[in-house]
Amino acid sequence: MIRIVLLGSGKIAKHLYAAFSAQPEITIVQCYNRKGTKLSHDQADESVTRDYTSLKEADIYVMAVSDDAIEEVSSHLLFNDRLVVHTSGSVPMQTIHSKHNRGVFYPLQTFSKTTSVDFKTIPVCIEAENNEDLILLKKLGSLLTNKVHVISSEQRNVLHVAAVFANNFTNHLFTIANEICCDNDIPFEILHPLIQETITKIIKISPKSAQTGPAIRNDVSTLKRHQQLLTDTTQREIYQTITKAIQSTYGKKL
Amino acid sequence: MIRIVLLGSGKIAKHLYAAFSAQPEITIVQCYNRKGTKLSHDQADESVTRDYTSLKEADIYVMAVSDDAIEEVSSHLLFNDRLVVHTSGSVPMQTIHSKHNRGVFYPLQTFSKTTSVDFKTIPVCIEAENNEDLILLKKLGSLLTNKVHVISSEQRNVLHVAAVFANNFTNHLFTIANEICCDNDIPFEILHPLIQETITKIIKISPKSAQTGPAIRNDVSTLKRHQQLLTDTTQREIYQTITKAIQSTYGKKL
Numbered sequence: 001m002i003r004i005v006l007l008g009s010g011k012i013a014k015h016l017y018a019a020f021s022a023q024p025e026i027t028i029v030q031c032y033n034r035k036g037t038k039l040s041h042d043q044a045d046e047s048v049t050r051d052y053t054s055l056k057e058a059d060i061y062v063m064a065v066s067d068d069a070i071e072e073v074s075s076h077l078l079f080n081d082r083l084v085v086h087t088s089g090s091v092p093m094q095t096i097h098s099k100h101n102r103g104v105f106y107p108l109q110t111f112s113k114t115t116s117v118d119f120k121t122i123p124v125c126i127e128a129e130n131n132e133d134l135i136l137l138k139k140l141g142s143l144l145t146n147k148v149h150v151i152s153s154e155q156r157n158v159l160h161v162a163a164v165f166a167n168n169f170t171n172h173l174f175t176i177a178n179e180i181c182c183d184n185d186i187p188f189e190i191l192h193p194l195i196q197e198t199i200t201k202i203i204k205i206s207p208k209s210a211q212t213g214p215a216i217r218n219d220v221s222t223l224k225r226h227q228q229l230l231t232d233t234t235q236r237e238i239y240q241t242i243t244k245a246i247q248s249t250y251g252k253k254l
Numbered sequence: 255m256i257r258i259v260l261l262g263s264g265k266i267a268k269h270l271y272a273a274f275s276a277q278p279e280i281t282i283v284q285c286y287n288r289k290g291t292k293l294s295h296d297q298a299d300e301s302v303t304r305d306y307t308s309l310k311e312a313d314i315y316v317m318a319v320s321d322d323a324i325e326e327v328s329s330h331l332l333f334n335d336r337l338v339v340h341t342s343g344s345v346p347m348q349t350i351h352s353k354h355n356r357g358v359f360y361p362l363q364t365f366s367k368t369t370s371v372d373f374k375t376i377p378v379c380i381e382a383e384n385n386e387d388l389i390l391l392k393k394l395g396s397l398l399t400n401k402v403h404v405i406s407s408e409q410r411n412v413l414h415v416a417a418v419f420a421n422n423f424t425n426h427l428f429t430i431a432n433e434i435c436c437d438n439d440i441p442f443e444i445l446h447p448l449i450q451e452t453i454t455k456i457i458k459i460s461p462k463s464a465q466t467g468p469a470i471r472n473d474v475s476t477l478k479r480h481q482q483l484l485t486d487t488t489q490r491e492i493y494q495t496i497t498k499a500i501q502s503t504y505g506k507k508l
Contacts, residue, residue, distance in 0.1 A: 110455065125444075147444070154438075161480045162430075162440075163431070165430050165492075166428055167466070169467075174456045175503065181416050184408075186403075193375050194363055197371075206432060213418055213421070214418065225344070225411070226414075226418065235499075245492055249429065
């Protein structure tokens with residue numbers, strides 16, 4: 001049995017609450033957040049506290065709080081030498097107060113407030129100061145998913161940048177594609193199968209092998225026509241920047 | 255029964271050959287390409303020609319040839335007043351020689367040489383000079399897929415730009431994410447579930463509503479740290495350009 005105290009009340013705290021609760025080998029001893037908010041409607045009132053002094057003993061204290069709050073929350077925890085982890089993709093483990101045995105339990109996924117997720121498909125990146133704690137985090141992760149990766153703070157830092165490219169930035173490109181469709185009375189749904197196939201391809205073969213389009217073909221007349229069509233200067237700037245990047249990656253010049 | 259002459263020997267010609275052949279209500283009367291290449295190993299030798307003068311009569315001549323060849327191939331067709339269509343996302347219908355009844359039959363998908371596709375999931379954009387031909391193209395499209403859209407040359411032109419953002423450019427961002435992972439001994443597979451969820455979200459809700467990340471949160475310290483981590487100037491330029499675009503879309507400033 002792994003005993004957890006879960007701190008925080010945001011999206012990740014709620015998703016972790018649901019995932020931990022579903023496992024018979026995990027007990028959520030207590031939850032903490034500033035307002036004493038329950039993380040689920042079926043949670044008992046007395047299992048939530050907003051008082052650091054009443055925190056119970058547990059095997060792992062999981063701080064699912066915002067990046068900026070990690071240092072402060074960890075310093076408010078009154079005990080020493082217990083395993084305290086954060087769940088952030090971009091904050092170094094060392095940000096946690098040094099009186100604790102420090103660790104990281106970072107589920108690499110984009111969470112929604114409303115949609116539930118299947119934790120089995122989510123990679124969890126773990127890190128710990130000492131080996132015993134790493135084994136415990138590995139056990140905790142393995143109860144939720146079969147994708148547990150030991151990732152150092154330095155690796156997690158760059159992984160977060162990679163995730164920004166793969167999720168936030170691609171999402172913005174889809175937003176632009178959506179806008180272009182809307183402005184021309186074309187249903188955006190017409191692009192859904194192409195988008196799904198883009199993903200299927202990069203998962204089957206590498207994205208580098210999957211690259212197609214006018215930039216890699218150096219199809220100068222199409223590139224020129226597209227830029228003339230783009231009246232929005234920001235869209236045109238992105239078009240030019242990524243076209244140039246594709247051509248430099250594959251050794252072609254505009 | 256719709257009788258087709260299929261011109262070209264590239265990826266789209268082969269995928270269309272497979273899709274048309276599978277339909278009992280479509281007959282591929284003949285194929286034409288410069289080298290007389292068969293489009294499938296089970297195709298009869300005599301059904302392929304490389305001689306324009308021996309082209310047979312058909313209801314639709316489908317030119318699945320490269321964008322640059324459309325004008326020339328259409329002018330080589332010796333007959334007049336028959337329905338001749340191209341399959342391109344970016345070439346105006348008017349590029350086809352004016353002696354023909356012109357049209358477009360554009361399957362909006364990224365095709366691989368090796369992987370077969372389920373045509374049922376692919377949107378087909380059609381256009382024709384006259385209404386009777388449009389009805390015939392609609393019938394042809396409906397035999398392959400339930401996603402047939404009447405799209406004008408102007409709309410198709412901008413749709414192609416949108417597809418470049420949604421497919422080619424996102425693919426390049428995945429390439430960068432892959433490179434960042436490789437350079438830091440992180441398996442790229444760790445990002446696959448995040449990437450799949452990105453797509454699931456934009457299909458469920460709009461990409462604009464799905465936007466997350468340090469740019470939209472205006473998380474200045476993360477944005478700064480990420481840019482310091484990116485030693486590749488092209489990657490940094492893309493990071494800055496898209497971050498700026500996200501912030502201007504959602505009304506925030508760096």
